[in-house]
Every structure is written in C-alpha cells, then in structure tokens.
Amino acid sequence: MTLEIGHLGPTGTYSEAAALAYARAKLAGVELCLQPYPNIAQTLKAVAAKEVALAIVPVENSIEGGVTMTADTIWQLVANLQIQQAIVLPIHHALVSVAKDLSQIETVYSHPQALSQCQLWLQQHLPHAVRIADNSTTAALATLAANPQSAAISSVRAANLYELPVLVRSINDYPDNQTKFWAISLQPTIAGNCTSVAFSLRSNTPGGLVTALGFFANRGLNLSRVESRPSKRSLGDYLFFIDIETDRHNCRELKSALADLDAYAETVKNFGSYDTTVIEVI
Numbered sequence: 001m002t003l004e005i006g007h008l009g010p011t012g013t014y015s016e017a018a019a020l021a022y023a024r025a026k027l028a029g030v031e032l033c034l035q036p037y038p039n040i041a042q043t044l045k046a047v048a049a050k051e052v053a054l055a056i057v058p059v060e061n062s063i064e065g066g067v068t069m070t071a072d073t074i075w076q077l078v079a080n081l082q083i084q085q086a087i088v089l090p091i092h093h094a095l096v097s098v099a100k101d102l103s104q105i106e107t108v109y110s111h112p113q114a115l116s117q118c119q120l121w122l123q124q125h126l127p128h129a130v131r132i133a134d135n136s137t138t139a140a141l142a143t144l145a146a147n148p149q150s151a152a153i154s155s156v157r158a159a160n161l162y163e164l165p166v167l168v169r170s171i172n173d174y175p176d177n178q179t180k181f182w183a184i185s186l187q188p189t190i191a192g193n194c195t196s197v198a199f200s201l202r203s204n205t206p207g208g209l210v211t212a213l214g215f216f217a218n219r220g221l222n223l224s225r226v227e228s229r230p231s232k233r234s235l236g237d238y239l240f241f242i243d244i245e246t247d248r249h250n251c252r253e254l255k256s257a258l259a260d261l262d263a264y265a266e267t268v269k270n271f272g273s274y275d276t277t278v279i280e281v282i
C-alpha cells in the first residue's frame, strides 16, 4: 500500500526534507507518494479532506518562533486533526543563484521565516536587494537559471535538486537554527511525551488565562510552550496554544486537567499526544 504524504512544495522544501526524515525514522518499508501543496493551509486542508493520509507542516523555529499559518489553520479546520509525531530538523540556509558574485543580485526570494532567519546577513551583504516573501524556500528556484539578478534562500539539498549553484553557504544569522515540524493525520493518538491543545476563553476577564493554566500547574503538569494568536473576532481577543509534558505516570492528572479546561473554556481542541524525533543531519 502506498502512503500519500502532503507537504509544502514545490519539491526541495524543508517540509519535504522533514517528510523524508520522518519516513526514514518511522515508516521503514512503507511505499511513499509525496504530494507537494502550494502553501501550508492547503497542505492541512488536504489531510482534513482525506486527499492525503498525512501532512508534514512547520510549527516552530528556534529563532523566529511560531509558524502562524499552521496554528491558525489547525484551529480553523473542523476536522479533528491529530499530531502523530514532532520532527526537529537543523536548518542551514544557503544563497542560491547563477549570479557570478553578490554585486549582481537585485532580488532575494524566500519563505518569510527564511528571510527573517537571515536578516542580519542580508543587511550586511545585500543591503540594497529587494526581499520578496514567497510561499516556500523553493517556490522561486525554477525561475533562477534564467535570471542572474535574482537569488533564493533555500537549502543546499534544494540547490542540488534544481541543479543550481550555491553562491554562499550557511547564511543563517544563528548557527543553531532548528525547526519543528508536525506529522498530522486524522488517526487518533493515544500516547506520547507531549500533548498539544488550543483553547479560547468565554470572556476577556482578569485571571481568565491564569485559571485555565492553573488546571495544569495545580496538578504538577509542566507546560513546554504557550503561544497566543489573535482570535480574529476583535482586537485584544486571543486563542491559546499550549504543549503539556506528558508521560504514562501523569495521564490521570492530564485527563482531569483537560476535563476542567473543557468545562471552563469556550472551545478546546485537543491535537493529541506524540513523541519527538530529533534529526541531527539532513
């Protein structure tokens, strides 16, 4: 049987690299069919609509923080998306271009996260180049061969796939640059060392968030991430995304904390419990 895996495309993205790393670590022997999608929202919608069995999406970067399109889309989709696994990849950006040197380059294309992760390098080495945010790090690669005035920030792996030269390697501003991806499907998840939940509150009143987080703190459950996103209902109204450290010893406490949160919050979405695979080299 072939497993269809959706990811941000076109081919060569870090999301595709994460899909391949996930398959190597967890799906040995399974025949894969990788399906690139034009953006993260469409990748998640494809798994919700059962076009693909699994979607791999970026969630959080060690320098730039949360990937807002992922958080907003998993909240908005009605389907009960479940995180099967987190995959952490090292990210080493390169400047890819057929230009003979940096002085020729007028425009730099990439995903907004990659442009931000290289902003100091761009300011120092290409201060006059126009930065253009694209859907992915590889979206512009097909146009580069004919255009020496343009460059893209992507991986060395992507440059090799498109047979393009790497003009400069390792241009991220911080060498320890890592991105966490989620492997998401409609399959229920039962166990893992992290549980991800999002919730909205009934009203914007003093102590509302403290009360909600207290359900976990009072039971000795540690949170490893708290992130807020605008609810898009009114200015200053937020949704909260939390990751709870879980193991087989605290699952009773987790169950009762989630029951309290369910009763207290306006809407709660539980994205499941899962483990993390850290990939050292891609």
Ligand SMILES: O=C(O)C(=O)Cc1ccccc1
Residues within 6 Å of the ligand: 008, 012, 013, 014, 015, 016, 058, 091, 111, 113, 114, 135, 136, 137, 138, 179
């Ligand atoms: O555009 C890509 O290649 C992606 O997979 C999104 C992304 C962008 C920058 C760092 C990590 C992931």
